[in-house]
Amino acid sequence: SQTIHQWPATLVQPVGSPLSLECTVEGTSNPNLYWYRQAAGRGLQLLFYSVGIGQISSEVPQNLSASRPQDRQFILSSKKLLLSDSGFYLCAWSVSTSGTEAFFGQGTRLTVV
């Protein structure tokens, strides 16, 4: 069966420091991969999605970037964190055909101090 791993679960980072959040999927190949940010009362905001290795689409311009160095690995990064980057980040995957649901990881609570 397919599983999704996201780490770390919580992270406290100082302003100006770099960020790297990692997400991996097991048990499937060529998944669609997503990074969302969840803010209280604001739902899930799509940050990036990827339909294949090296293919990244950004939905919202901001201080973050994403990379997909391997088929089932999706990384969210920042060179210099801002206070406003604090939030709950969710990785998700779906089967590469369009008519399926997304499956979510456990999320990372990022606090920038």
Next chain:
Amino acid sequence: AQSVSQHNHHVILSEAASLELGCNYSYGGTVNLFWYVQYPGQHLQLLLKYFSGDPLVKGIKGFEAEFIKSKFSFNLRKPSVQWSDTAEYFCAVKPGGSYIPTFGRGTSLIVHP
């Protein structure tokens, strides 16, 4: 771009009360529709989905949702809620042929025993 509106941001009910959470979307074409639930401290998980066929969809834990195309709605219902239904509920819409689900802002449901 499509959008999703969840009109009830906070709902408080007593056990055994009936539940209906509203979800409306703006997209004129074929859509896939989803309800996700996030229990306290847990990851987002799929409650039910609609792709085609019978517009009344039954999901896990006694939940159901009805797709009314003319009203662009996909409301979630449960005839009798339990304390364990306390969670945040998200409606999501994905245009047919798209890889990207768009989420509503979420509804926080608290059920008092």
